[in-house]
Amino acid sequence: ETGVTQSPTHLIKTRGQQVTLRCSSQSGHNTVSWYQQALGQGPQFIFQYYREEENGRGNFPPRFSGLQFPNYSSELNVNALELDDSALYLCASSFTNYGYTFGSGTRLTVV
Amino acid sequence: DQQVKQNSPSLSVQEGRISILNCDYTNSMFDYFLWYKKYPAEGPTFLISISSIKDKNEDGRFTVFLNKSAKHLSLHIVPSQPGDSAVYFCAASGTSYGKLTFGQGTILTVHP
Numbered sequence: 001e002t003g004v005t006q007s008p009t010h011l012i013k014t015r016g017q018q019v020t021l022r023c024s025s026q027s028g029h030n031t032v033s034w035y036q037q038a039l040g041q042g043p044q045f046i047f048q049y050y051r052e053e054e055n056g057r058g059n060f061p062p063r064f065s066g067l068q069f070p071n072y073s074s075e076l077n078v079n080a081l082e083l084d085d086s087a088l089y090l091c092a093s094s095f096t097n098y099g100y101t102f103g104s105g106t107r108l109t110v111v
Numbered sequence: 112d113q114q115v116k117q118n119s120p121s122l123s124v125q126e127g128r129i130s131i132l133n134c135d136y137t138n139s140m141f142d143y144f145l146w147y148k149k150y151p152a153e154g155p156t157f158l159i160s161i162s163s164i165k166d167k168n169e170d171g172r173f174t175v176f177l178n179k180s181a182k183h184l185s186l187h188i189v190p191s192q193p194g195d196s197a198v199y200f201c202a203a204s205g206t207s208y209g210k211l212t213f214g215q216g217t218i219l220t221v222h223p
Contacts, residue, residue, distance in 0.1 A: 004154070033210070042115070042200050042213030043155070056210050090154055100211070102147075102154030 004093050004103035012109045013081050021076040021106045023091030032074040033100065034066060035090040043090055049074060078108075086110045114138045115203050117214035124221050130188040132217050134201035137182065141203035145211070146175060146186045149198045158199075159186070191221045 005024045013019050025032055031050045035043035045058035049068035063079040072093070078085055086109050092100040116135045124130045132146075142163040147155035161168040161175045161184070168175050174187045188195055198218050202211040 035211075035213075040215070042117075042202075042215050043211075045210045045212065048210060058210070092154075099157070102156070104152065104154045 004091055004101050006089075006091050006103040006106050008106060009104070010107045010109075012111060015081055015083060015110055017081050018077065018079045019081060019108060021078075021089050021091075021108070023074045023076070023093070023103060025072045025074065025091075025093035026101050029093035029095050029101070030072055031094045032068055032072065033092045033094075034074070034076045035092065036060070037088040037090060037105070038084075039087070046076070081110045083110050112137075113215075114141075115201060115212050115214040117199075117201060117217050119217050120215070121218040121220070124191045124219065126193055126221055126223050127190045130186075130191045130195065130219055130221065132186045132188075132199050132201075132219065134184045134186075134214050135182060136184075136203050138203070138205070138212070139182070140205045141212070143204040144175070144177060144184050145202045145204070146173075147200045147202060147213075148195075149200065149216070155200060188219075191219075193221045193223050195219060196221050 007022045033048040034046040037043040046060050048056040052068045065077045067075045088105045090105045092102045094100045114137050145160040146158040149155045159170050159173045159175050161177050177184045198216045200213050200216045202213045
């Protein structure tokens with residue numbers, strides 16, 4: 001049984017650019033959530049996908065968008081990057097709403 | 112609006128002693144509470160959880176206590192071990208393990 005894997009592990013982007021982060025869910029998991037963890041803070045909920053549909057969203061602007069694919073892998077897209085978007089982005093998967101497993105995250109730096 | 116707060120940024124404990132990590136919340140709609148442990152360069156790892164219908168849940172060295180009237184929960188680790196040194200996050204959910212609202216984390220250091 002594989003865990004949750006995220007790619008890339010580190011990324012540097014320029015302000016104004018777009019970025020796509022990827023997540024491969026744990027086998028058998030059909031729900032994925034994305035979190036942003038700024039330095040010294042706890043993770044903040046961005047959104048959740050269940051069976052390819054967004055079914056919950058946190059307080060993030062529309063330039064944060066996502067996709068979940070039929071194999072339950074997922075993407076987080078961020079447009080028009082801002083310096084404050086620099087953070088660790090965590091993906092978590094589960095079977096429905098029970099028992100989330102987190103990936104190790106993607107460290108995004110916006111310069 | 113910080114709905115889940117961990118007011119102690121850090122805690123230092125001697126090996127073998129008890130570690131007590133605290134967490135306060137403001138949203139009375141939260142009905143599930145979880146503790147996660149995080150090592151550097153790794154994602155959060157689930158430790159223990161408690162439903163709002165209980166006031167205590169125990170799993171080996173880890174016990175979580177919930178005081179609903181005070182909107183307070185705590186994690187007790189007994190005995191503490193150096194390998195327990197990590198960042199501990201409490202999290203709360205209003206739907207069973209759904210969207211999680213996290214606290215800021217507490218850095219626990221257990222000295223040999």
